Amino acid sequence: MVFQGSSAAISHTGKVRSNNQDSGYAGSNLFIVADGMGGHAGGDVASSLAITRLERLDQPYESTVAAEKALGDAISATAVELIDTVQLRPELAGMGTTVSAMIMVDDYAVIAHIGDSRIYLYRDGALTQITTDHTFVQRLVDSGRITPEEARYHPRRSVLMRVLGDMDPDPEIDTFIMPTQPGDRWLLCSDGLSGVVDEPHIAKTLGLGLAPGRTADHLLKQALDGGAPDNVTVVIVDVGGQHPLFSGTPTIVGSASNPVGIEVPAAAPRRSSWLHPSRQAANEPTHFEPAPEFLEELIEEDRRRARRRRVGWITGVALVLLLLGGAAWLGYQWTQTRYFVGADEDTVVIYQGVQQNIGPISLSTPYEDTQIPLDDLSDFARATVVGTISASSLSDARRIVADISELAGGSR
Template sequence: MVFQGSSAAISHTGKVRSNNQDSGYSGSNLFVVADGMGGHAGGDVASSLAVGRLERIDRPFESTAAAERALRGAIADAATELIDTVRARPELAGMGTTVSALVMVDDYAVIAHIGDSRIYLYRDEALTQITTDHTFVQRLVDSGRITPEEARYHPRRSVLMRVLGDMDPDPELDTFIMPTQPGDRWLLCSDGLSGVVDDAHTAKALGLGLAPGRTADNLLKQALDGGAPDNVTIVLVDVGGQHPVFSGTPTIVGSASNPVGIEVPAARTGRSGWLHPNRQAANEPTHFEPAPEFLEELIEEDRRRVRRRRIGWIVGLILVLVIIAAALYGGYQWTQTRYFVGADDDTVVIFRGVQQDIGPIALSTPYEDTGIPLSSLSDFARATVEGTISATSLDDARRIVTTISDTAGGG
C-alpha cells in the first residue's frame, strides 16, 4: 500500500562549493539521497542519473522482496547508464555517486546503500546509524586502528571504497530490510550534514518533534553554521505521526531537480583558478575512489601516519619530562644557595638549603656543626634556634651563630 506518513527533502550548495553535486528525492514510497563525485561536472550528472533511474520504481510493492529486487535492478540500471554516458561523453570519465535509498513497504523499510551518504533511524529518543560508510577510514575504524572520533577528522575521510561509478556494471550494494513503526523518523543525508553536525545535535533536532520540513531546515542551518564545506542534502521521513500525510507530487532537490542538470559546464581557466583559489577549490571533487593498486599504498601511508603520531606523542612526553626535570633540578640547585640556623639533637647547626621538605625529599642538609650546646642557651634563644633562623648567606648564618654564642657566653 502507499506509505502512510510525511516527508521532506532539501538540498543546499553549502558555503564553499560553487555547484551542487547532490541529488535528493522524496516520493510516495521511495526516498533517496545521492552525493555525486567527479569534479566540476561529473558529480552533477551521476547523482542526477541515479535519482532519475530510481524514481521509476516509486510505487507500492506487494512484498519487501519485490522492493529489494527493484532497488537492486534500478541501481544496476543506473550503473549501466553511467557507463553508457561516459562512453558517449568521455569528458565525464571518472564520475560516480553514492546512493542511499529507502522504500517503505507496509511496516518495513527496504534499504539499499553504497558510498558514504547515510541513513539514520530516530526511535524512542535514540539516534542509530543504520548504514555503514564504504570508506577507507571506516575500514580503519572496523579494524580498531582509529576511533570513530578520529575518523571525523582523518585526512583520508573522503576516500570511498565502494561507489556507483562508470567502471563497474554490477556494483556491490548493501541491501537489507528493517521493521519500522509509527513514530519512527528516518533521516537520509549526504556527508555534507553528517560530516559537520554530530549525532548528538542531530538527535536533538529530530527529538523536537517538528514537522519534517522544519526539522530539515533546522538541520541545514546547523550545517551552514558549521561552515558547510560540502553540499548538504537531507531527506526526512516520518512514519505515521501527528503531521499531515504525504500527498501530491514527489519532491526532487539538488542537481536532479534541474532539467539541464546533466549539461557539462564550461571548463575553468587556469588564470581564474590562480586568482581565485577558493573558487577553484570549490570545484574540486568531494570524494575520491582509489584504484585497487593504490589501496595498499593508502594503508601503508596510514600506518606511517600513525607511527609518526605515536613518535610525536613520545617525543612530546619526553620533552615535557625533561622540562619538568630541569625545572626541579634548577629549583633544587637554588635551594642549595640558601642557609639557615637550626638545631641538631643537642647543638646549634648551620644548614644548607631551605626549611621545607617535599614529601620524603629533604631540601636541606647539615653544613656546619657549631659545637654550641643547646643547653647553654636561654629558653628564648633555644626556642628560636629550634624554630630555625633564616640567613641570606653563609656569612650571615655565621654572624647569627656568633650572636647566639655571645648570648650563651653572656648567660
C-alpha cells in the same frame, strides 16, 4: 499500496562549496539521497543521473522482493549510464555518486545503499544507523584499528571503498528489507550532515516531534552552524503520524532539481603554458574511489603516521621531562648556595640549602654542628634559632653563630 506518512527533503550548498553536487528525492513511496563527486560539474551530473533513473521506481509494489530487485537493478543501470555518459563527455571522467534509497512497501522499508551517505531510523527515542559506510575509515573501525570517535576526525574519512561511478558496470550494492511501524522516523542524509552534526544532536532534533519540513530545517541549521564544509542534503520520512500526508507531487532538491538536469555545457578547451598552467577546479571533490592496490598503501601510510605520532609523543614527553629535570637540578644547585642557622635535637646547627621542603624531599642538609647547646640559650634566643635564621652566605651564618655563642656565654 501508497505509503501512508509524510516526508520532506532539503539541500544546501554549504558554506565552502561553490555548487551543490548533492541530490535528494522525496516521493509517494520512494526516498533517495545521492552525493555526487568528481569535480565542478561531474558530481552534479552523477547525482542528477541517479535521481532521474531511480525516480521511475516511485510506485506501489506487490511485494518487498519485487521492490528490492527493482531498486538494485535500477542502481546497476545507473552505473552503466554513468559509463556511457563519460564516453560521450570525456571531461566528466572520474565522476560518481553515493546512493542511499528506500522504498516503502506496506509495513516494510526496502533499502539500497552504496557509498557514505546514511540512512538512520529514529524509533522510541533511540537513533540507529541502518546503513554501513563504504569508507576506508569504516573498514579500520570494523577491524578494530580505530574507534568510531577517531573515525570522525580521521584524515582519510572521505575515502570511499565503494561508490556508483564510471568504472564499474556491476557495483556491489547493499540491499535489505526492514520492518517499519507507525511512529518511526527515517532520516536519509549526505555526509554533509552526518560529518558535522553528531548522532546525539541528530537524535535530539528528530525527537522534538516537529513536522518533517521543520525538522529538516533544524538539522540543516545545525550543519551550517557547524561550518558546513560540504553540501548538505536531508530527507525526513515519517511513518503515519499527525502531519499532512504526501501531496502527490515529488520533492526534488539539489542538482537534480535544476531544470537543465544533466545538460551540463561542454567544458571549454584548456590551454596550458608555463605562465598559465592548467589547474583543477577550486571545488575539489571530497572523496573518491581508490584502486584496490591503493588501500594497502593507505594502510601503510596510516601505520607510518601512527609511528611518527608515537615517536613524536615520546620525544615530546622526554623533552618535557628533560626540561623539568634540568630546571629542578638548577633550582637545587641554587639552593645549595644558601645557608641558614637552625637547630637539631639539642644544638645550634648551620644548614646548607633553604628552609622549604618539596613534599618529603628536604632542600637542606646539616653543614656544621656548632656544639652550642640549645639549653644554654635564653628562651627568646632558643625560639629564634628553632624558627631558623636566614643568612646571606656561609660567613654570614658563622657571624650569626658567633653572636649566638656570645649570648649563650653571657647566659651561663
